[in-house]
Amino acid sequence: MLTKRIIPCLDVKDNRVVKGINFLNLRDAGDPVELGKKYSDEGADELVFLDITATIRSKKTIVELVEKVAANVFIPFTVGGGISKADEIGLLLRSGADKCSINTAAVNNPDLLRESAERFGAQCVVLAIDARRTPGKVGKWHVTVKAGSEPTDIDAIEWAIKAEKLGAGEILLTSMDADGTQTGYDIELTRAVAEAVSIPVIASGGAGTLESLTEVLDKGKADAVLAASIFHYGTYSIKKTKEFLQQHGVPVRPV
Amino acid sequence: MLVIIDYGVGNVRSVTNAFRYIGSDITVSCDPAVIARADGLILPGVGASGYAMQKVAPIADCLKEQAAAGKPLLGICVGFQLLFKESHEMGxxxxxxxxxxxxxxxPTDLGLTIPHMGWNYVKFADNMRLFDGLGDGRHFAFANSFYAQMxxxxxxxxxxxYGVxxxxxxxxxxxxxxxxxxxKSAADxxxxxxxxxxxxxxxxxGC
Known part of the structure; x- marks a missing residue:
């Protein structure tokens, strides 16, 4: 049976892992190379590295850092943040990434998803959606760009469906309302997207208690959960998380 | 010396990282002379198999000769799919x-997400040398929309x-x-x- 994936996320700024609340008030959480190795060794199912300063285009240092992290990570490794061209995906894959996540650039140029999937395969093209609840409308979310700082009038569900058609192989869905709050994932949003597409959906934003992970994998129909704070600050280990999920009927790869 | 065949498709870096980590003597090459000197060959690959086959075509005869001569060859993911007779991916x-x-x-009508993405339980056949020391079965990391019918x-x-x-x-x-x-499947x-x-x-x- 295919297991549900537990994915720690490294938000990286100035060569350090950081974590904020709703993408603001950043606080240091450690060294990306050390943390990446630790999660890979401890039984995480994948690792995500997001350059939150979005400097992949202009700075060689991020590519060098990706190389260093990848050298010690023997689980699937996704890199994102500021990717705007298919050539940049090629560069990151050659540097040791297995998948790349695209966000703002795909909103500006949806054809980038098609081009990337054709060149590198859909399995390495992850569409990242930062969604926010639309005020005054129940069951509606809109896409935000530039690390959540700019709202658009694009409906998050419709964008997910379109991205799948264009060739995205997976969706990394972050609730901007929940991110960093540790108050639980947006179950309704996750479920709405998971039911609208047939590619895997990674739920992100709001991981707090272990019950919140169980809930989004079960009721939210997510294929994987992404979390940062609860792992970086040692609230739960990967092992403890997986044991809890297994006890609650969620299939996971045993550590 | 083992040679990872770099034919322009895929995850050569990840495969190289892993072999280096376990301490093996690895060369990355697509040169038939280097391939001929290798003790073993690794054929990686990601993406579409039709495209991968096009890219591997210039050294296909060399690979077949090496395989026929008894040299160990390990295909991974799309490299694995290329070992078969034919592929029905995009033609x-x-x-x-x-x-x-x-x-x-x-099949896309089974209500399963495609690609088949993540860790799935693999049941081994008896006495497979690749799985020596791993018992009857383990979880491994997959990322595929196509599969081989042997x-x-x-x-x-x-x-x-996975449905099939x-x-x-x-x-x-x-x-x-x-x-x-x-x-990319951790310690196992x-x-x-x-x-x-x-x-x-x-x-x-010669053992």
């Missing part, structure tokens, strides 16, 4: 034909289930392959690579 493509069978899409009585196969029975790994004489990514995956290195060492020393 029909003739592949290396080292193992009888064909590569077809995972039709080869001489081949041992490890299987995984998916050929997860094969062994036929000196030909080895994994649909999953051993280089690294053990598979160590086992392949051991196979190459034993063949070279």
């Amino acid at each position: 029909t493509h003739q592949c290396l034909g080292l193992i009888k069978g064909k590569v077809v899409p995972i 039709d080869d009585a001489e081949t041992k196969a490890a299987m995984t289930e 029975q998916i050929t997860a790994a094969v062994e036929k004489g000196n030909i080895y392959g994994c649909q999953f990514h051993p280089e 995956g690294l053990q598979v690579l160590k086992n392949f290195v051991k196979i190459c060492d034993e063949e070279q020393s």
Whole structure:
């Protein structure tokens, strides 16, 4: 049976892992190379590295850092943040990434998803959606760009469906309302997207208690959960998380 | 010395990282002269198999000769799919034909997410050298929308289930392959690579 994936996320700024609340008030959480190795060794199912300063285009240092992290990570490794061209995906894959996540650039140029999937395969093209609840409308979310700082009038569900058609192989869905709050994932949003597409959906934003992970994998129909704070600050280990999920009927790869 | 064949498709870096980590002597090349000197060959690959076959075509004869001469060959993911006779991904493509069978899409009408993405349980056949020391079965990391339907009585196969029975790994004489990514399957995956290195060492020393 295919297991549900537990994915720690490294938000990286100035060569350090950081974590904020709703993408603001950043606080240091450690060294990306050390943390990446630790999660890979401890039984995480994948690792995500997001350059939150979005400097992949202009700075060689991020590519060098990706190389260093990848050298010690023997689980699937996704890199994102500021990717705007298919050539940049090629560069990151050659540097040791297995998948790349695209966000703002795909909103500006949806054809980038098609081009990337054709060149590198859909399995390495992850569409990242930062969604926010639309005020005054129940069951509606809109896409935000530039690390959540700019709202658009694009409906998050419709964008997910379109991205799948264009060739995205997976969706990394972050609730901007929940991110960093540790108050639980947006179950309704996750479920709405998971039911609208047939590619895997990674739920992100709001991981707090272990019950919140169980809930989004079960009721939210997510294929994987992404979390940062609860792992970086040692609230739960990967092992403890997986044991809890297994006890609650969620299939996971045993550590 | 083992050679990772770099034919311009895929995850050469991840595979190289993993072999270096386990301490093996690795060269990345697409040069037939280097391939001929290798003790074992690794054929990686991601993306579409038709495109991958086009890219591997210039060295296809060299690979077939090396395989026929008994050199251990390990195909990974799309490199594994290329070992079969043909692939039906975006048209029909003739592949290396080292193992009888064909590569077809995972059915999309089973209510399962496609790609088959993540860690699935692989049940081994008896006495597969790739899985030495790993018991009856383990979880490995997959990322595939197509799968191989094996039709080869001489081949041992490890299987995984995803709506259909998916050929997860094969062994036929000196030909080895994994649909999953051993280089991305944590300690158990690294053990598979160590086992392949051991196979190459034993063949070279005539054991």
